[in-house]
Amino acid sequence: MPDTFDTSLPPFDRLLEDQQRTLQQSLDIGYFRGGEIIIEAGEPSPHLFIIIKGYVEETASDSQEIFAHYTADDMFDVRAQLEQRSRHRYTALEDTLCYLLPREFFTDLYQANGEFAAYFDNNLARRRQLLENAHQQQNLAEFILTKVSNDNIQPCLIVPADTDLFTVTKQMQNKGTDAALVKLNTAENGANQYGIVTRTDLLHAVMLEACLPATSVSQIATTPVISVRKGDFLFNAMLAMTRHKVKRVSVLDGNAIIGMLDLTQVLSLFSTHSHVLTLQIARAETVEELALAARGQNRLVETLFNNGIHTRFVTELIATVNEQIIEKAFQLVVPHYMHDYCCLVVMGSEGRGEQILKTDQDNALIVKDGIDWPDCQQVMEEFSHTLLQLGYPNCPGKVMVSNPKWVKHQSEWLQTIRDATQTGNSETMMELAIMADSHAVAGNTELLKPVLGHLRQQFGQQELLLATFTRPALTFSVPLTLFGNLKSGKEGLDIKRGGIFPIVHGIRALTLEHNIADNNTFRRIEQLEKHSVLEPSTSSNLSEALKLFIKLRLRQQLSHPDHGLQHHLDISQLNRAERDLLRHSLHVVKKFKEWLGYHYQIRD
Template sequence: MPDTFNTSLIPFDRLDSSQQDTLLKALDVAYFRSGEVIIRAGDPCQSLHIIIKGSVEETSADRQEHFAHYTTDDLFDVRAQFSGHSRHQYRATEDTLCYLLPQAHFTGLCQQNPAFAAYFNSDLATRQQLLEQAHQQQNLAEFILTRVRQDNIQPCLILPADTDLRTATTRMRQSNCDAAFIIVDDTTEQAGHRFGIVTRTDLLHAVMLDNRAPSTAVGQIATSPVISIELGAYLFNAMISMTRHKVKRVLVTQGDAIAGMLDMTQVLSLFSTHSHVLALRIARATSIQELALAADSQQALVETLFNNGIHTRFLMELIASINEQIIEKAFQLVVPERWQPLCCLLVLGSEGRGEQILKTDQDNALILADNIDWPECQTVMTQLSDTLCQLGYPPCPGRVMVNNPDWVKSVSGWQHTLQTCCDKGDEAAMMTLAILADAQAIAGNRQLLAPVKHHLHQRLSSQELLLATFARPALKFSVPLTLFGQIKRGKSGPDIKRGGIFPIVHGIRTLALEHNVAETNTFRRLTVLEQRQVLEPSTASNLSEALKLFIRLRLRQQLSLPAGTASAGQHHLLDLATLSRAERDLLRHSLHVVKKFKEWLGYHYQIRD
C-alpha cells in the first residue's frame, strides 16, 4: 500500500503512530467506472470507502430517493461498519478511485481508540468538539479550561454588619486586604444577597467625604448584593461577570459557604487579554472622542480571542457585554441626565439576543415613560444615532433606529403597536413582532421594557394561528443542500445566514413566544425549551452546535477579509474552498439538522405551502 494516505485528516489524526501504521498496512485501493454500483442495498459490509478522487451518490435501492453525494476525502458507508450491512445503494457518478479499509480493521481501531470511535458518533456536538480540539492552540487549556480552584483564589475577610468603621479598617490592615465582605442578612436563601462588600475606597469616602463617625456600623456603607461565582466554574466566566457588572472582585462560593474571593488582578495575571482594560476605558470615557478610541480596539480584541481558540459562546457573551457598555456609555453622554430615568434604550436583532460578535448595523428603539413631555426627544435621538455611527455602528438600511420616530414610543404606545401588529397579521407586522421579541434593555430605566414584553408574550402565547403566521419566515429560505444531500456550491457559496442561521433563530424565537420563555438569547432559549420538554435533548443539542458552527465559520471568513472588501450580504456567503474536508462534513451535517428542524416546524405549526 503506498504511503500517500494523509493520516493528518480528521478523524485519522486521532490514531497514535502504531495505529496509523496498522491503518496504512490494511488499506487497499479500488477503481470504479462512472455508473458502476459500488455497494448495493442489503449487501454485507466489507470495507469503509475513502474517496481519493471522483464522486459517489447514495440513493435508495430503486434510486427514487437521493440521500447524499460524496467527493474527494469523503468517507462512506460508515453506518454499515456498525450494522453489518448497507441500507442504501452507492454508485459512482464519475470515474472514482477509493481507499478501502476492511471492516474488521476499522472496528478494531474503534475499539482501541475511543477518540477515533467518537468521531463516528452521529451526535453533532461530539463531532464538533473533536474538530475544535484539532484546531486548538497550545494555550487554549490555560485560556479557557482553567477553572476557579482553591489554589488560584485568595481567602477573604468576613465581618459582621455591626462592626464599626475603625475596627473594619484595622482588620483589613491586619489581613493585608483591600476589601471585606459583610454579613448583611443570614436568612436570605441566595448567597449573593447574604453579603455586602466594602473596600478601602468605601471607608475613605465614608469618613472623609460623608463625615461618618468611626463608630458607624460598616453594614451601613456596604454595597449589596455581591457578584458571586461557584468554585469550579471557568475563570473565563469570572472575567465575563466582572466585565458585565463592572466590578473588580467576585465572591467565590461553594454551595452556601464562602470559599474565598477572586479579583481582576489575579485573572489578568492568568489571561493575556485586555477585555477588562477595554471595559475600564469605556467606563472612564468622558467624551465621545475617548469612547470612540476605546471602541476602535474592539475588533482587535475579537481577533485575539478568536485566534486563541476561544469557544464561540464565550466570545459572544464577552463581546455582547462590551457592546452593551459602549452603547450605554454613548447614551449617558448624549441623553440629558434628567431624562435618562424616564426612557429606556433597547437593542434589537442579534445584538438584543447577545449573538453579535462584530459590529453591524444599528438596530435599536426607545421606550418613553407614559405621560411625559420631552419636546427635544427627536433631536437627542438623532444625535444618539449619529454618535453610534461615529463609534462604528452604521445606520440600519431598514431605519430600525431611534432617529426614526416609528421606533420611539411610550410604554402604552408600544403596547398599542403590538396589538395592532397582532390584529393585522401580515408579513410586515410579523417582522415588527419578531424584532421586538429579541429586545434587550441596556440603558436608562430598564424596567420600562417589562410591561411591553409582558404584553407581547400575553398576545402571542398559545395563539396557534398567529404563531403559524409568525413562524412562516423560518421556512421561507431553502437550506443550501442539493438533491443529493451535498452542499450547494454556486458561484458565490451558500448563504449561511438565510439557509442556516435564520431558520434556527426564528424557529426557536417562535417556540419561545409560544411557551412564554423570557430569554432572548437563542442558546438559552434552547436550554429552556429542552427543560420544558418542548424539544428532545438531541434536537436541542444539535441545533445549538449547528448554530455555533455557522457563526464561527462566518466570523472566521469575516476576519479574514480586508476591511471594506465585501458588502454585508457577502459576509454571509461561505467560501467552501477555505474549509477542510472535516469542516465541510460538519457543515453538511449541520445543514441537514436545519432541514430536519424546518420539517418539524412545518408539522408543528401545520404550515403547508
C-alpha cells in the same frame, strides 16, 4: 501500501500513534471505473472507503432514489462496517480512486478508541467537539483552560455585620488585604447573605460622609456580592467582572465562601485584557474617547477567536462590551435629567446577545407616559449619528431611534403591539419579531418589561397568529441539493438565510407561544427543552448547529475584513470534516423546519 494518507484529519487524529502506524500499513488503494458498482445494497462491505479523487453516488437498490453524493476526502459506508451489510448501493459516477480500510481493522479501532468511535455518532454536539479540538491552535491561551482553584484563590476576610469601621480597617491592614466581606442577616432559605467593603469605601465613608470610627460596617457595605464557583473557568470570572462592572468576586465551594479573586490577579492571567477595554469605555468623557475604546473591539474578537475560545464565550463577552459602548454613548448624548424617563432598547442580534462584529443599528426608545420631551427627535438623531461614529452602520430599514416610528411613549408601544397583532400580515409580524428580541441597555430599563410582557401575552394560544409569525422561518430553502449535499451559489453558501435565520426565528416563535422571557437563542433553546417543547437531542443539535454557523461565518469575516459582514460561505475553503459537519448541521435545520411546518400547520 500508501504512505501519503493524512492522519491529521478527524477522526483519524483521534488515534494513538501506534494505531495510526497500523492504519497506514493496513490501507490499500482501489480503482473503480465510471459506472461501476462499488457496494451493492444488501451485500457486506469489506472496506471503509475514503475517496482520494472521483465522485460516488449513494442510491436505493433499484437506483430510483438518490440519497447522497461523495467526493474527495469523503468516507462511505460507515454503517455497513457496523451492520455487516450495506443498506444502499454505491456507484462510481466517474473514474474514482479510494483508500480501502479493511472492515475488521475499522471495527477494532471503533471498539478500542472511544474518541474515534464518537466521531461516527450521529449526535452533532459530540462530532462538533472533536472538530473543535482538532482546530485548536497549539498555542491556545492557558487562561481558557485555567480553573478557579486553591492555587489562584486569595484568602478572604469575613467580618460580622456589627463590626465598627475602625476594627475593620485594622483587620484589613493586618491581613494585607484591601477588601472584606460583611456577614449580613440570614436569608429566608437559611443561607448567609454578604456585602463587601473596600479600602476606598472606608476612605469615602470617613472623609466624605463624616462617618464615625464606631459606625457599623454593615451601613456602608455594598450588595450583592458577585460570586463564581471553585472549579469554574477563570474566563467566567472575567466575564462576571465585566458584566457587573466590579473588580472583585467571591469564590464558592458549595454554599461556603472560600476566598476571593480580584481584577489585578485575573488580568495577570489574561492576554486579551478585555476588562481594560471596558475600563476605557467607562472612563470615556467624550465621543472621541469612546470611539478610541470601541476600535479595540474587533481586535479583541480576533484574539479570542484565534486562541480557540468557545463561540458562546465570545458572543457573551462581546455582547457585554457592545452594551457598555451603547450605554456610554447614551450617557454622553442624552441629557441626564431624561435618563429616568426613557429607556433605550437594542434589538436584532444585539438584543439577543449574539452579535460579535458590529452590525447595523437596530434600536428603539420607550418614553415614560406623561413626559413631554420637545428635543427628543433632535437628541435621537444625534445619538444615531454617534453610534455611526462608533462603527455601527445605519439600519437600511430605518429601525433606529432617529426614525420617529421607533420612538414612542410606553402606552403607544402597547397600542402598536395590539394593532400589529390584529392586522396580522407579514410586515407587522416581522416588526413584532424585531421587538421580541428587545433588550434594555440604558435609561429606565423597567419601562421595557410591560411592553415585552404585553407582546408575549398577545401571542398566547393564538394558533393562526403564531403560524403567520412563524412562516418566514420556512421561506428560505436550506442550501442542500436534492441529494443532500451542500449547495452553493455564485456568491457562496448563504448561511444566514439558509441556516441561522430558520433556527433563530423558529425558536423565537416557540418562546412566544410558551411565554418564555429569555431573548438569547441559546438560552431560549434550553428553556424550550425544560418545558418539554424540544427533545434533548433536538435542542442539543440546534445549539451546536447555530454555534457552527456563527463560527464559520465569523472566521470568514475575520479573514476577509474588507468584504464587510458577508453571510456567504466559500465552501471550497472548508476541509472534508468541516463540509461533513456543515452538511449535518444543515440537515438539522431542514428537519427543524419540517417540524415547525407540522407544529404550526403551515402549508405552502
